[in-house]
Amino acid sequence: xxxxxxxxxxxxxxxxxxxxxxxxxxxxxxxxxxxxxxxxxxxxxxxxxxxxxxxxxxxxxxxxxxxxxxxxxxxxxxxxxxxxxxxxxxxxxxxxxxxxxxxxxxxxxxxxxxxxxxxxxxxxxxxxxxxxxxxxxxxxxxxx
Numbered sequence: 181x182x183x184x185x186x187x188x189x190x191x192x193x194x195x196x197x198x199x200x201x202x203x204x205x206x207x208x209x210x211x212x213x214x215x216x217x218x219x220x221x222x223x224x225x226x227x228x229x230x231x232x233x234x235x236x237x238x239x240x241x242x243x244x245x246x247x248x249x250x251x252x253x254x255x256x257x258x259x260x261x262x263x264x265x266x267x268x269x270x271x272x273x274x275x276x277x278x279x280x281x282x283x284x285x286x287x288x289x290x291x292x293x294x295x296x297x298x299x300x301x302x303x304x305x306x307x308x309x310x311x312x313x314x315x316x317x318x319x320x321x322x323x324x
């Protein structure tokens with residue numbers, strides 16, 4: 181499983197002209213599921229995400245977690261994180277099959293919900309437009 185985490189002041193996701201999820205201060209997360217990922221992988225990565233200290237403390241050091249700042253999360257499924265670009269046209273042969281990917285996306289969301297005040301999400305497999313205001317900018321990549 182791969183995730184791109186962007187610390188944001190706000191974020192939203194739309195399908196067509198309809199906003200289906202939005203958050204204030206927190207993380208916008210792009211989540212890709214690999215062919216060998218499991219429920220254990222999804223839970224472990226969700227738990228790590230809430231404990232990461234990516235928010236500044238009173239001295240400006242990245243020393244506060246999502247919980248400590250009462251942050252929110254917007255999670256977008258994105259199989260393209262498994263793109264193999266050795267050739268000019270990307271291959272997605274190592275991305276998880278849609279049934280597996282959707283299941284693990286839901287497991288990830290369910291693991292976050294009791295730990296985070298607000299969890300918003302995109303629509304699995306849909307064409308979406310994501311808007312965000314990256315705070316910092318601060319972007320990290322996690323892989324489990």
